[in-house]
Amino acid sequence: MGLLRFAVFRFLTMLATLVVVSVFIFLIINLPPGDYLSNQINELRATGQSNGIAKAEFLRQEYSLDQPMWRQYMIWMGFMPGPHGLAGMLQGEFGWSFEFDKPVADLVGGALWMTILVNLAAVVFIYAVALPLGVIAAARSKTWIDYTSALVGYLGLATPNFLLALILFYYGNRYLNLPIGGLMDPQYEGQPMSFDKMKSVLIHLIIPTFVIGTSGAAAMMQRLRANLLDELGKPYVETARAKGMRESSMLVKYPLRVAFNPFVADIGTLIPSLVSGSVLVSVVLGLQTIGPLLLTALKSQDLFLSAFVLMFVALLTLIGTLVSDLLLALLDPRIRFGGRNK
């Protein structure tokens, strides 16, 4: 099976890419001089508090921050044994957050799932909105439907997300009684998943999804419209018409199918832009995603926390491109059978 082999091959290249990305992440985080602990030690020295210093020195050894950079990397990834044997990312040990004084795993645990949830909801929203609107705008191009959707789309693109968030919160709460901030009602936090909790999460998701997805949906819609308009001028569309197909079924079967490729290929690039783009929104909306965590971690040079979050985003991106590549291969026989013998 060509497709299966392609999938395995793509998966392996994804793993290799992930390793390369991890090197860059580690390098870039270490670019600014010093690290969280040495900064802390310097500060403690300057203020003459010696009892904290011992703990910080201990942590430095514990997490091998006194080692040369390449060893730090190998230990962090779990390629080489550190003070506690092999205990790195590969082994599921994500390290210690110095800023919050907690293991990274505990800190990000819930936020990971919330991030995935929020972004998945946004992606679904983007596609659900962009697909019908884009198709209608192309099929009825240069009519009032097209112009209206373009106007709404550009408004969506041009409005700053956080502003939209604040406006929606105000009116959503006032007229529709939608909750403000957070991803669930406070009483469910830390509780096991239940039907009520899920309901609360879903209601809380409405506004963030809308806010994060609007600009993406507007851009996607315009791209789909342009692609589809290009396809509508192609001779095979004329062939389909000459066969006696109804306009609507012809549109769906032929040009839309071809215009779908770039639409699908966008999944991969959508995710990172959503995650990084939603940091500010998450801060404004008070969402417990990893966005705000990343911001704090980067500001305070909290090595392991920021490295973990960045790795997580990279993983999401790579999975996104993997999914879109596999979908493309499924959708487009030219990719699947390009090498089939004639």
Added chain:
Amino acid sequence: MTALLKVENLTIGFGGAEPVVDDVSFAVEPGETLALVGESGSGKTLSCRAALRILPAAAQLRSGKVLLAGSNGDPEQDLMATSERQMCKIRGERVSMIFQEPMRSLSPLHRIGNQVTEVLRLHKAMGRAEQLKRVLAMFDRVGFKDPERIYESYPFELSGGMRQRAMIAMAMVGRPELLIADEPTTALDVTTQAQVLGLIKDLQKEYGMAVVLVTHDLGVVANMADSVVVMNRGRVMESGPAPLILSDPQHGYTRDLMAAAPEIPATPMDKSKDSERDLILEMKEVSKTFVLKGSSAWKPKTVVHAVRGIEFGVERGKTLAVVGESGSGKTTCARMALGAERADPGASILFRAETGADPINLQDLGRAERLAFQRKAQMVFQDPYSTLNPRMRVKDALCEPMEIHGVGSASDRVDRAIEMLRWVGLSENMLTRYPHAFSGGQRQRLSIARALMLGPTFLVCDEPTSALDVSVQEQVLQLLEEIRDRLKLSYLFISHDLAVVARIADEVAVMRSGLVVEQGPPDQLFYNPQHPYTKALIAAQPEPDINRPINLKIVAQGAGEPSSWPEAFRFDGLAVPPLTQTGPGHKVRCHV
């Protein structure tokens, strides 16, 4: 007999402009073939599309009727007044259509079988098994050897001729009463064209359907049509039975068209031969292989032998024509002759700028040598629409070669540009215009003027007329001949069309599968062709003479794979027979 389709006083226009189809009327009897003939912009395509109402959105039907006879005694219907729903039933069921570009007229993402069966799904109440049977039978009928495999194939897996066969199968599978074929063979090689035309004719006889054939080629008309409608600028110039119009055209425009149609002359031309051959370009043992990467890391790489062991020379002041179908290696040849592509090691491509000068080998040119060579050798490209930068004025486009080579001052360049414009029959007030203001023929003139700017001695013309209308083609060929003789230029002329080459060439090399299969002076090659492929090329050439129909047997014999050629010429794979001298200057690739 009542007409099957009657077009009455049809007028179509765009916006507020003059109509592009003006008061056009014609009628097709059941079972007959009507040819709509005209050059680009004559309105022939719009007229036939109006019959199916698949016009571009901006086109307005201003007046007229399209009457389709009712089936089984129903009254006739005016298709201009039929509801869209009714039209969907007529399209594909009673009237179907074949388009010009088989490469783009099939959806790239759907299997051939799916696209063809769709006609049956839309129009016929029949079960899946029955549909499949009917489609496979149709595939067999249009000449596919393995219908099941074609059913499962995607368009990109088929060649142009195969796709056009698939299009025909799609148009025919619903057994329509009328087939509209819009330039069905224009994008195909001449041998493929002959076979596809033969197929359409056979199917028409078999099913008794009427055909409206839209074409610019009077040769195609002579082979296919019962009656002819000649159109020009949206109006009907002349119409009537084909034999009458082709043998005795009444209208001046028809006569012009007939005169412009390139033809292999009936009697040998006397081209004087010098005994001493003064070669400006000499290619010896020139091969070119391309290595294509395998589709995955595990699969072996494919080696394509684009050109194999070419040996020929271009005489100074003469024209060598290289003729072949797409994929025969002729364009690779041209690129190597210009030093744009490096031949495989062991080749020698020698260029002598002047008689008796030391030859330079294009295989290893230094930077300075290459620059000097480029001033002497220039190219005229195939498509004048895409080889002129739409954002550059004529003046800038013409002066650019001199700027690149640092020749002359700014005013010298403009002077030269004006001179060149005159040479090619354009006027100097065109200097400040942009390419879009010119017609196809004028653009090709500009393209020639640009190639002449540096005062070259050698021109490579890569299908310079194949994108042009016949009458314009005639003028451009005349221009090329004139310039050659006035400026003592030498041409390497690449073409897929033997008839075009017939008038301009002093020597012709016929290529197939990267090999020269026959080479010689035109009088030898055209009147005494030896190789089955050359014979097929000549036989496939549609002639505007109703008494000289295409002999499909000869075409089929020579146009097949080299392994199917007669014993003396047959080869398979890399071991090929040698190029053997059979007469003065006449070589044929055969086993002796």
